[in-house]
Amino acid sequence: MKKDYYEILGISKNAPQEEIKRAYRRKAKQHHPDMNPENKKESEEKFKELSEAYEILMDPRKKQLYDQYGHDGVSQAFRGGGFSWDDFHHFDDLQDILGSLFGDSPFENLFGFTRRPSRQRPKKGGDIHVILKVSLEDIVTRIKKKFKIDRYEACSDCNGKGGYDFMNCLQCGGTGQVRTQSRSFFGTFTSISTCPRCQGKGQVIKNPCVKCQGKGRIRKTRTIEIQIPQGIANGQYIVLRGEGHFGLGGKGSIIVQFEEKPHAYFERRGYDLYIRILMPYSKLIHGGVINIPGLNGKQQKVKIPKGSSAPEIIRARGKGMSRPDGGRGDLYVELDLKPLKAKDKSLHEILEKLKEYEGEPTPRKRGT
Ligand SMILES: [Zn+2]
Ligand SMILES: [Zn+2]
CATH class of the missing domain: 2.60.260.20 (Urease metallochaperone UreE, N-terminal domain)
Incomplete structure (x- = not known):
């Protein structure tokens, strides 16, 4: 006889979702196999049971079926006839709970489960780091300074797209993701990863651009001019947004770090x-x-x-x-x-005269 879901979580039939969550959180911590190393097998079962109950009761439609028809009402909800981790939709909650248990212990280690990568967003261009040497005079007068950088810019022929015609990637069918089955601790898992052929874009280029060889970007040398910021000090930096490398997801920044040149006469503190x-x-x-x-x-x-x-x-x-x-x-x-510099004869005469006022050498008290 299968146990009642409400009983498993220790809640009443009309418990609101918040309470179901709290109950699951509390019990999942208590029965997590890693918290019970001496009876791992048993707590694995218990943990799975809790998760099954949670899966059904958190879904209003499934909960209704369960309330009306009991376990028979929801058996259809599980692909393999019974609950498996493939049917579980709340890995985010679980990660939350496990995160609070084990710090940042990655999920994969516990479940062999890879979090579903979201459709990959186009990458932002990288940042460029520049060290700019400035003198104290440069800082005080706030002059404009020029420096050269080498950066990727969008190809002007293909507008940074890398080509002209696009088609759905055959390997992933345009989804940008590929599924692989793997066995783990809790059963078989489907892990989903980024498609290696289209790098998650879901599309591939039919006609690559000749100018940029399909890369969408071209390396250029540019001269950048900036005004030295007021009072800037050694090690401080400014960020020039949108002046870095080009990427389909946006341009990176130039980060200008200032290095103060030592001054012949002044010391800055x-x-x-x-x-x-x-x-x-x-x-x-x-x-x-x-x-x-x-x-x-x-x-x-x-x-x-x-x-x-x-x-x-x-x-x-x-x-x-x-x-x-x-x-x-x-x-x-x-x-x-x-x-x-007493070379002159008249200076010697003056110094002789001065002696009368000076007296003898005297020790000076330290710190005065
Ligand atoms: Zn693909
Ligand atoms: Zn191009």
Whole structure:
């Protein structure tokens, strides 16, 4: 005597679909063969029974037949006279459940079942990666830069189609899929895979295009011009959509990654700039405004306070790099003593005089 489907799932006759789902989910986890390695055979049977009940009760038409005529009413629903995994329509639910049990364990491993591939969409063209070297000056002035790329473009003769006349693929009958039978853990499975002849397109070319030899695309060298984005930093990138390789499913992108060239005088830290200035001794003592050659070609004025020493760092607010938000970083001026080239005789006289004010060499406390 065959068990009642409602009993198997432990639900009442008028349980809504949500409840049927929940019950199946709970029991499928409980009886999954991999969760019961010590009585695998039994749980396999149990698991199959649950799935059969689920298959019937989730289908309103079959459920109605079952409610009216019992098991006899639905025996026609199974191709082989009885339920087999070929009759099961809810592999997606099952994958969900098993996924939560075993992480991402692929279905195929458990069932030898390959998920039905959807009719293959035409492939999108690939992306092109470019590394663009830029100087700090390039970034500050936001100049336009050119670079060359090699990309596939749609063949102009056949409009990217690869040919002129198309016919249904004979191997798959135009469906783009081929079926193969395979045996597995739970019985025989029909697995469906992409047709190797037409690559899932369902169609093959009758008259291939001469210009592109049926490929639909042609390699071209192009020059691309971009404007350097505001404040771009080493390793950052921009994406030029639709500028990559051509594919029937759309064009790829060009991904431009920026590589900052080291600067002879400036060091960049975020949006702040650091520069070392060799200060004449007199300027350190007297202070005053000094000119620093800016990255944009203009001189930047920085005020050095009276009585500065070396080494010392002066911060000039808002004189660093422009930020994308419109603000600016700071400029840090690291003061160093400019060595004197004392060859001249009069300079020696001055230095002799200076000695009177300088005193003896003194140890400097660390960190001052
Ligand atoms: Zn085919
Ligand atoms: Zn062509």
